[in-house]
Amino acid sequence: MQLIRILVVSALCLGAIAQQAAAKTMQQATGTFEVKVAPLTAEDTQDGITLGRxxxxxxxxxxxxxxxxxxxxxxxxxxxxxxxxxAAERVTGALKGKKGSFGLVHRGLMGGGKQEMQVVIVPDSGSDELKGIEGTLTIKIADGKHHYALDYTLP
Structure with a gap:
């Protein structure tokens, strides 16, 4: 009887783990975007280093x-x-029909002919139908157009 209880509890736990894994299946959203960037302050240059906001x-x-x-x-x-x-930004709209908002943070470096960029969804920033969203955004510029690929999970 004890062995049956252990097997049932184990099966229930494995079922819950499988549900969580299925709930975290990576999805991808793709498309394009237009961006407007405008100075908020005058650039400040000292010692060959320029800061801008x-x-x-x-x-x-x-x-x-x-x-x-x-x-x-x-x-x-x-x-x-x-x-x-x-950079930090708040995205508001619909992702594959699910409405809500989420935050993104960017980190980018260029030098020596190399570029690296990381754009990540801020943990716990999803609202409404996007609550619990996690993931990363990749940006590619081709033919003068900005393209994105958002790899994400939703609970």
Missing amino acids: YSIDKQFSGDLVASSKGEMLAVGTTVKGSAGYG
Whole structure:
């Protein structure tokens, strides 16, 4: 009898784990976006290092139909093609028909012919039907157009 209880409890636990794993299946949303970046303050240059603060306004289309507002801080150097930035934005709209908002944070570096960018959904920032969203956003610029791929999970 004790063995049967252990087997039943184990089966229930494995079922719950499988449900959680299925609930965390990675999905992808793709499309394009238009972005407007405007200076919020005058650029400040000292010792060859330029600091700038900018507003970000985006309009997403495709699987993500949304707008976003955010701010970016950027650092430039005297070496052409070397720079860094950090940004935060709030995205509001519908992701594959699910309405809500979520936050994104950016980190980008360029230098020596290399580029790296990381854009991550802020943990616990999802609202409404996007509550619990997790994931990353990849940006690609081709033919003068901004494309995104949002890899995400929802509970």
